[in-house]
Amino acid sequence: MAKLRIPILAAALVARAFAQVDFSGEWSPLYHEDAPERLPGPELGDYTELPINAAARMRADSWDADRISVVEQYQCRPHGSDYSMRGLGNLRVWREIDQTTQKLIAFHTHMLAWDSERVIYMDGRPHPPDYAAHTWQGFSTGAWDGNMLTITTTHLKENYIRRNGVPRSEQAIVTEHWTRHGDYLTVTTVIEDPVFLTEPLVRSDNWFVDPGQHIGIFGCEYAAELPRPEGTVPHHLPGTNPFLKEFAGWYGLPYEATRGGAETLYPEYRSKLGEYKPPEKCERYCTCTTLFNCNLR
Amino acid sequence: MKPAQFVSALLLLGGAVCAQQPAGDVHVLRVQGGIYMVVGGGGNIAVQAGKDGILLVDTGLTELAPKVLAAVRTISDGPVRYILNTHVHADHTGGNEYFVKQGGALNGVPGEPRVIAHLAVQERMAGPPVGNDAPMPRSLWPNDTYSTPFKDFFFNNEPVFVYHAPAAHTDGDSIVLFRRSDVVSTGDIFTPGRYPFIDLQRGGSVQGLIAGLNKILELAVPARYQEGGTYIIPGHGRLCDEADVVEFRDMVTIIRDRVQDSIKKGMTLEQVKSARPSFDYDTQYSGSADAFVESIYKSLKR
Numbered sequence A: 001m002a003k004l005r006i007p008i009l010a011a012a013l014v015a016r017a018f019a020q021v022d023f024s025g026e027w028s029p030l031y032h033e034d035a036p037e038r039l040p041g042p043e044l045g046d047y048t049e050l051p052i053n054a055a056a057r058m059r060a061d062s063w064d065a066d067r068i069s070v071v072e073q074y075q076c077r078p079h080g081s082d083y084s085m086r087g088l089g090n091l092r093v094w095r096e097i098d099q100t101t102q103k104l105i106a107f108h109t110h111m112l113a114w115d116s117e118r119v120i121y122m123d124g125r126p127h128p129p130d131y132a133a134h135t136w137q138g139f140s141t142g143a144w145d146g147n148m149l150t151i152t153t154t155h156l157k158e159n160y161i162r163r164n165g166v167p168r169s170e171q172a173i174v175t176e177h178w179t180r181h182g183d184y185l186t187v188t189t190v191i192e193d194p195v196f197l198t199e200p201l202v203r204s205d206n207w208f209v210d211p212g213q214h215i216g217i218f219g220c221e222y223a224a225e226l227p228r229p230e231g232t233v234p235h236h237l238p239g240t241n242p243f244l245k246e247f248a249g250w251y252g253l254p255y256e257a258t259r260g261g262a263e264t265l266y267p268e269y270r271s272k273l274g275e276y277k278p279p280e281k282c283e284r285y286c287t288c289t290t291l292f293n294c295n296l297r
Numbered sequence B: 001m002k003p004a005q006f007v008s009a010l011l012l013l014g015g016a017v018c019a020q021q022p023a024g025d026v027h028v029l030r031v032q033g034g035i036y037m038v039v040g041g042g043g044n045i046a047v048q049a050g051k052d053g054i055l056l057v058d059t060g061l062t063e064l065a066p067k068v069l070a071a072v073r074t075i076s077d078g079p080v081r082y083i084l085n086t087h088v089h090a091d092h093t094g095g096n097e098y099f100v101k102q103g104g105a106l107n108g109v110p111g112e113p114r115v116i117a118h119l120a121v122q123e124r125m126a127g128p129p130v131g132n133d134a135p136m137p138r139s140l141w142p143n144d145t146y147s148t149p150f151k152d153f154f155f156n157n158e159p160v161f162v163y164h165a166p167a168a169h170t171d172g173d174s175i176v177l178f179r180r181s182d183v184v185s186t187g188d189i190f191t192p193g194r195y196p197f198i199d200l201q202r203g204g205s206v207q208g209l210i211a212g213l214n215k216i217l218e219l220a221v222p223a224r225y226q227e228g229g230t231y232i233i234p235g236h237g238r239l240c241d242e243a244d245v246v247e248f249r250d251m252v253t254i255i256r257d258r259v260q261d262s263i264k265k266g267m268t269l270e271q272v273k274s275a276r277p278s279f280d281y282d283t284q285y286s287g288s289a290d291a292f293v294e295s296i297y298k299s300l301k302r
């Protein structure tokens, strides 16, 4: 009898938690065609594929990269949790399990960029009230949708949807769908921002399991090294940014098509542009698959 | 939309109120150290509570004072010893009289709680009237004014610094630093999510507002990767840290630079307004963009 009972008991104890997947482990990012944007960084004035409104466009046109060095508080400012999926995306995930109940309390993530750590609560707790502080990572809760984990993030600090000054506001709500296919992880991110987007921005990123990955220390220390009058905020006055047309020129694109907006996301927009003539020779970011092999002009 | 008690407070006190918050629920948020933030009573109220009693930075609207007191009583049963007013407006000073009555002796010396504000706050309360506003009743006045660049004292086991920010939101603005708790209370110099109201009639100016914001940045020290560390309680809106003040300071500075450039080109106020120099912030910040731009233009033209 005893011999029979033990396997049955064991089977009950390790019963598969219905519709739950473990994302724990070391994940190495796959950059695919996004490598130029995600590694060396986007071109100035490239707003393609972004459903931005006119306010966001003007904000990006005014943006001056000097702000990152001149404004001390920008020097160690991390990516928001939505953009960090697009940045240097080496990712570690681990589970927090309650010892008493063996229930999943949260997933934790660590990203290479700025050593950012995030908690995705799985225990049904509510989001904080609107008067609570916002953070770079925001406040995330997750729920299972079959084998897919759907995460809702609020309370984000203002950040960017592209690293060339295209803004994402602190009012945005970010929804993520995490799906695991064996050794591959796909995260689809949906950003809804009533301040800067006219429709949701949907992007996806992939990772593969990399048990040998060791994420090093990112580290950052701010310092005022450029003598500027106190309170200087670098920006381009409206109509004076000289760099906005570079991108269209380098890639042989019509300038209007680089300005973003929901219309430019859809195939129908192509017919408006006439025939596309690519530059005769690729001169920029032609071979970019890692941070170190990009063909910089 | 103006809730009924908001309107009546405005009429009774005659002081301008720079922001409308639906009156109703009053909430308490623990900040850090001995500091709490009370929201929903008018302007935000910072509460410092400890063995010596209670210190309040601002007192909210007159009619909401009992609700604010009920919220404060969830933090401490102690007597109110200090009230600091960040500026004159009725949504920050309206509860002064009510809370003075809840007070107790300070350091064993009998008498009313201290009500500290910059001298200009008392001068504005006493009149002469601004526009249609009547002077504010004597019962709301501070009883301990300062007219130096800053004032400090020790209460509840920590140094409290009160800095005057000249000609900012008004001419009597104070920024309060709780040095051990590492919390700054800013009054209406900083209002995340809404355009600043520069009260030109009460001595405000955009230059002073920006200087005040830069002063807050000077006092704040972020923890790792530009987050947390010093917490900032704004005049209205959510709890913040240095990074949020930077966004706001940058917004005011950039729009100021644009208006300044237009003035240099000889543009009139109407021309500047129709050029919409705040266009890329208008979907993010509530309040009148026109009024904000006009207050910048007039500040710079003075």
Ligand SMILES: [Zn+2]
Pocket: B017, B018, B087, B089, B092, B169, B188
């Ligand atoms: Zn005010």
